[in-house]
Amino acid sequence: MQKIKFTLFSLRDLIIAFGPVTLMVLIVCGLGFWLVDPAPPRIIDISTGPENSAYERFAKLYAAELAKNQIQLRFKTSQGSQENLQRISDPDSEIEVGFVRSGSTDRADAAEKGLVSLGSLFYEPIWIFYRDKKELTTISQFRGRRINVGPDGTGVGRIFEQILSVNSMSADDVSFQHLDDTPATVAFLAGQLDVLVFSTASDAPLVQMLLQTPGVRLFDFVQAEAYTRRFPYLSQVTLPRGIVDIGLDLPARDYHLISPTATLVAHESLHPALTGLLLQAAAKIHSRADWLSKQGEFPSDRYTEIPVSGEAEKFYKNGAPVLQRYLTFWVANFIERMWVVIVALGALFLPLSKIIPPLYVWRIRSRIYRWYGQLRTVEQIIDNLSNSDKRATLEKQLNYLDEIEDKVNRISVPLSYAEELYGLRSHIQFVRTRVQSLLKSR
Incomplete structure (x- = not known):
């Protein structure tokens, strides 16, 4: 001593x-901590799509990425884009994020409901499969046929009705069916349906199976450029010759397709830090090349009619926040919130x-x-x-x-x-x- x-x-x-x-x-720190934005929550609720759909599969990939930063992603299945939009905009719903197909709403309605886009993720072409002895070249040739456009909540029916409208047709000129994709495919192959209309990613098992099924034709949108001019949320994409099977030369020629894009939509109340974290996950998951897109084409702030959030714009312009490139998410976020x-x-x-x-x-x-x-x-x-x-x-x-x-x-x-x-x-x-x-x- x-x-x-x-x-x-x-x-x-x-x-x-x-x-x-x-x-x-300590007083200054406590006062600052009380005044600055609250810390981001550790749980995000996302609305996906039907079971075993591409949306649900991608949600699982997002969950794995977010878990690396101690964020839990809870996902809830749905009928598709329309139901997802309703959940996100519902003030009583816990859902803040969801996958939405472009063309499911319009800019004014989205802004009124407080919806913002975090960016488009991948192409979801309009796949139209039909059986016929000869190749059909215009949509008007489907007049009077039994056409399945999927359940009402998917939003495919809304898009296909717009396609019919520019071909001087309406829903009354065809027979709409609203079966789920799998039973609709079974009914189509059994001759109970004339046309199948999907809007899904190119790696969807049903699409790949139908592309290789004898007697089933894929509609070629030879007027794809005209459709994209009429509907800005659509993009013109090409299914390259031989992409399904190069050895068998499937398909035997290029096909023109029109495509909405899958968009990650959130409510404007989503914590800004979580926006950046979701986009970092999106960049890892969707930046690879596939049948229809090039390396690094997605995620993107284009191809969406819903206003892109300010935080998302910063991400597309500057990338991930500087601190998050060198520090863990929670440490970097604490410093960013406490900079004052x-x-x-x-x-x-x-x-x-x-x-x-x-x-x-x-x-x-x-x-x-x-x-x-x-x-x-x-x-x-x-x-x-x-x-x-x-x-x-x-x-x-x-x-x-x-x-x-x-x-x-x-x-x-x-x-x-x-x-x-x-x-x-x-x-x-x-x-x-x-x-x-x-x-x-x-």
Whole structure:
């Protein structure tokens, strides 16, 4: 314990000197933490699509990516785009994100419901499969046929009705069926349906199976450019010759397709940090080349009629936030949210760095210097002695000096201030010598 006293600095005085500053910093940090945006939640609810659909499969990939940053993605199946839009815009729903096919809404309606796009993810072409002895070249040739467009919630029926409208047709000119994709395919192959209309990714098993089924034809949108001019949410894509099977040369020629895109749609209340995290996952999952898109074409802020969120625009322009490239998501997010506090602390640091060291020195030296006042009092008393009580007064002051010296000997100061302490002790001895010389002269 004795060795602890002889240190280069006094921990106790250092703590007392820093105490008010530390308290101020804690108050500033607490106030800043209360004022800044709240931390992002650790759970995201997403609306996908039917079971075993491409939307559900991609949701599982997103869940795996988000789990790397301790974010849980809970997904709920649905009939498709229309139901997803309803869930996201419903204020009583916990769903904040969903997969939506472009063309399922319009810009004004999306803005009114507080919907924002995080970007398009991949092409979902309009696949029209039919049986006929001859190749059909126009949509009007499907007049009077039994056409399956999937359940109402998928949004395919809405898009196909728009296609019919520019061909001087309406839903009354065909017989719409609304079966799920798998039973519809079975009915089609059994001759109970004339036409199948899908809108799905190129790697969908049903699409790949139908492309290789003898007697089943794929409709070639030779007027694809005209459709994309009429409907901006559609893109013209090409199914290349031989892409299904190069050895068998399937298909035997290029096919023109029109395609909406799958879009990641969120409610505007989604935490901005989660927007960036979802887009980072999207970049890993959707940037690869496939049958219809090139490497790095997706995700993209194009091909969507829903306004792209500001956070998403920043991502497409600058990429992931700088801090998240080097730090974990939660650490980077904390720093990004607390930057105001960090700047404020930085502004306080310079003046405080000039105040605290002198304050610490003053606390140490004040232990020594306050005794000089006592010595000065003793000197004033002996300088103003009266002859009547001179000896008694001197003896009293001598005893007082002994008390001072005893208390000074108990003072603990860092070794770097020992010179002042020993100086005080020598000055006590100096005053004692004066008192003793006066006693002898008496």
